[in-house]
Amino acid sequence: EIVLTQSPGTLSLSPGERATLSCRASQSVSSSYLAWYQQKPGQAPRLLIYGASSRATGIPDRFSGSGSGTDFTLTISRLEPEDFAVYYCQQYGSSPTTFGGGTKVEIK
């Protein structure tokens, strides 16, 4: 199975700053079948990005995804207070679908 490694484990930033989150796959993710989710405490994950760069319905344009092959990035252009959360990547190009370990974006 494909192992996804997310870095950094924790990102300490201030509101208004730019956040760059990395997701690296142990082998190439076919057709850029990679998604990003946001999870807040006590809540279910929420889909942000699919197909590596397509925003899900209702997701603000400050969230963007990029990458291909084994290296993918989620960028939050200007952090809003509600963006502080844990972010997970998921590959769904190979069976079984797998998730990364998460990156926590915390307030500095």
Place this chain on the structure above:
Amino acid sequence: QVQLQESGPGLVKPSETLSLTCTVSGYSISSGYYWGWIRQPPGKGLEWIGSIYHSGSTYYNPSLKSRVTISVDTSKNQFSLKLSSVTAADTAVYYCARAPGVYDRFDPWGQGTLVTVSS
């Protein structure tokens, strides 16, 4: 809009079978999509358990396949999870979710239900 809601016992004894149901509202399971179960141990990451199509075709994570059964009841617009021979390692929040394909992104998700395995 489509909503999913998990239900079932919050406490299961070791070696017994965990049983959960996901009730879907706002969308007919028979209309399509795949319906999946994902779990998250406390403080840890996400693990896909398996998925089902309305026809009854099932797809399981090989790591859990020997213990998992997912079924669908289109008349009740529900799908269910059974996980046998549970141990403390199966303690987790269990989520149900919808996906466009058998191996695909999940959207939306249910709110999740915590299942604790303990005697």
